[in-house]
Structures are given as structure tokens and as C-alpha cells.
Amino acid sequence: MGDLPIVRIGVDLGGTKIFTVALKGTEVVAEAKSKTPVQGGPLAVVDAMAATVRALGVGSEAEAVGVGAPGVIDFRSGVVHSAPNLTGWVEPFRLGPALSEALGGTSVTVDNDVNVGTVAEHQMGAAVGSRDVLGVFVGTGVGGGLILNNRLRRGASGYAGEIGHVVVRPGGRRCGCGGRGHLEAYAGRAGMERRARQHEARGRDTLLVELSRTRRMTSSVFARALEARDPIAVALVDRAVETLGLALSMATTLMDIPMVVLGGGLADRLGPSFVARVEEAALALVPNGRADTLRVVPAALSDRGGAIGAALSARVRRPRSSAADGRARVTT
Numbered sequence: 001m002g003d004l005p006i007v008r009i010g011v012d013l014g015g016t017k018i019f020t021v022a023l024k025g026t027e028v029v030a031e032a033k034s035k036t037p038v039q040g041g042p043l044a045v046v047d048a049m050a051a052t053v054r055a056l057g058v059g060s061e062a063e064a065v066g067v068g069a070p071g072v073i074d075f076r077s078g079v080v081h082s083a084p085n086l087t088g089w090v091e092p093f094r095l096g097p098a099l100s101e102a103l104g105g106t107s108v109t110v111d112n113d114v115n116v117g118t119v120a121e122h123q124m125g126a127a128v129g130s131r132d133v134l135g136v137f138v139g140t141g142v143g144g145g146l147i148l149n150n151r152l153r154r155g156a157s158g159y160a161g162e163i164g165h166v167v168v169r170p171g172g173r174r175c176g177c178g179g180r181g182h183l184e185a186y187a188g189r190a191g192m193e194r195r196a197r198q199h200e201a202r203g204r205d206t207l208l209v210e211l212s213r214t215r216r217m218t219s220s221v222f223a224r225a226l227e228a229r230d231p232i233a234v235a236l237v238d239r240a241v242e243t244l245g246l247a248l249s250m251a252t253t254l255m256d257i258p259m260v261v262l263g264g265g266l267a268d269r270l271g272p273s274f275v276a277r278v279e280e281a282a283l284a285l286v287p288n289g290r291a292d293t294l295r296v297v298p299a300a301l302s303d304r305g306g307a308i309g310a311a312l313s314a315r316v317r318r319p320r321s322s323a324a325d326g327r328a329r330v331t332t
């Protein structure tokens with residue numbers, strides 16, 4: 001291992017775009033992006049990912065590639081079991097091995113997009129210096145990653161940190177996963193959109209639907225409706241703040257976590273005032289002794305966090321003689 005910083009590539013595979021970065025040490029030296037193919041299934045996506053990696057222009061310098069992907073991921077095998085936000089991904093697909101082959105054998109690590117997002121905020125973003133961090137990402141759904149004692153935790157079934165599926169209202173709204181009363185049903189954009197359209201169908205007009213007749217109900221639509229004080233938008237965001245505060249108060253108290261990073265498309269777009277409201281809601285519910293130690297802060301890396309975290313999570317395969325280094329890296 002020389003003094004030269006290693007070059008790692010991170011790929012953020014999203015439902016609409018593929019975003020890649022090249023990291024030299026902890027410095028971003030190149031970026032490239034492309035549209036996620038909506039036809040051709042996983043194989044078309046692998047081709048697009050490989051092309052976007054090549055567009056970085058770092059060529060053979062790269063020692064490892066990390067991928068952050070949505071859905072249920074087997075971290076060890078690189079298999080994506082299901083990815084509801086990606087068209088045509090219904091069967092489990094060996095994404096890691098397929099991308100590795102498309103890139104001429106470069107080592108590829110695949111992890112959950114919110115796990116890598118949390119790693120990025122911990123190592124290079126808003127939570128630098130915190131040993132224990134809960135990363136929470138509010139976008140179409142609500143995901144999370146958990147770092148304890150500077151290590152990403154996966155848990156017995158890979159579910160550690162998945163705060164989107166804790167119950168905040170027993171017997172409440174139906175969640176995308178089929179459960180009831182989960183946080184994601186109240187604070188995820190898809191759940192909020194369903195609710196807004198239900199209101200509209202019952203005759204309660206809302207700017208949210210007005211602004212999204214010909215397109216998706218994006219985070220910007222929520223921000224604009226909120227600025228206009230649309231009553232339904234205000235009520236939905238109030239409920240998201242309240243349920244996020246409740247879930248964060250429980251999760252952070254149980255694990256005595258002092259630092260929550262709140263990011264994701266919706267949280268980024270609604271901005272620091274939204275994050276401050278969630279912090280206030282959480283602080284109102286934690287025991288007195290914790291109110292001085294808990295902080296909820298906005299994510300610092302915005303939509304580059306996924307790709308940066310994927311690069312940081314990429315495992316460099318070393319020759320046998322330095323296998324111990326490789327093992328040490330896996331635990332970060």
C-alpha cells in the first residue's frame with residue numbers, strides 16, 4: 001500500500017437517474033450521470049451503469065466500485081432481491097457480479113442506498129466526528145441507516161435502521177409494504193401523495209393535486225403548496241413532522257443516539273426549517289436527561305451523498321498478503 005490515495009467509484013442507482021462519482025481518498029475528482037433505463041430490465045440498467053462509470057474517465061485507476069441501490073439487498077452476494085422503484089426488477093438479480101463483469105472484473109460492492117447515504121454523512125457530511133448516528137432519508141419512502149461506535153450496523157436480517165417501517169399509529173394508514181400505521185405512510189412522499197389524492201376525490205381541492213395533474217407530486221410540488229399555505233399540504237407536512245418526531249424520539253432514546261442526520265429529496269427540498277421542526281417534535285418527547293444531547297441536523301451532501309457513500313463503502317480487494325487490510329475495511 002503506497003502513499004497514493006486509492007481511487008474508488010460510487011454509483012447511486014435511483015429510479016430516475018444513475019449518478020456516479022470518483023473519489024480519490026475523500027476528494028470527489030469526477031462526476032457523471034445518466035437516465036435510468038425504463039425498458040430492458042436489470043440488464044439494460046447494468047449497461048447504463050457501466051457506461052456512466054466509464055464516463056468518469058478514471059479508467060483503470062479505480063480499485064473498487066460501490067453501488068447504492070434501492071430495495072432489498074443481500075450485501076454479501078450483491079443480489080438485489082426486489083426493487084419496486086425500478087421498472088422490470090421483480091426477480092432477484094445478481095447486480096454486483098453482473099456489473100463487475102461489465103467493468104472487466106473490477107470489485108463491486110452493493111449496498112442499500114440509505115446505508116451508504118448514512119456512511120457518507122458520517123465520514124464526509126453532517127455527522128463527521130459522531131460515533132453514533134442515525135441517518136434518516138425522507139423521499140418517496142422513508143429509509144434509514146444506523147452507525148454505532150463508528151460501524152454501520154445491519155442487524156440479524158439487514159433491517160437495522162429501517163425506521164420507515166416502525167409503527168407510529170397502531171392500526172393506522174396502510175404502508176407501501178402492506179403493514180399499517182408505519183412512519184413511511186405518514187412521512188414518505190408516496191404516502192402523502194395518496195392521502196392528498198384521497199382528499200381531492202372527496203371534494204377537498206388542494207394545490208398539491210392542482211400542481212401535479214400532468215406530472216408526479218414531487219418534493220417541489222410539496223414545497224410550493226406549503227409556501228402557498230395550502231391547508232391539505234400544511235396538514236400533511238404537520239403530520240409528517242409529528243410522526244418523524246415520535247419515531248426519532250423512540251429510536252434515539254432506546255439506543256441513546258445523540259445525532260440524527262435528516263436527508264432525502266423531500267427533507268432537502270423543505271429545508272432546514274423542516275428539519276428544525278422535526279428536531280423540536282422529537283425533543284418534546286424524549287426524557288429530560290436527553291433533551292440537551294440529541295440533535296437532528298440536515299444532511300450536508302444532498303443528492304450526491306448516495307454516490308459518495310457507495311464509493312466509501314466499496315471494498316478494495318487486495319492480494320492475499322494484505323488480506324487483513326481488506327477485512328478491516330469491511331467493518332467500516
Ligand SMILES: [Zn+2]
Nearest residue numbers: 165175177182
Ligand atoms: Zn411499512
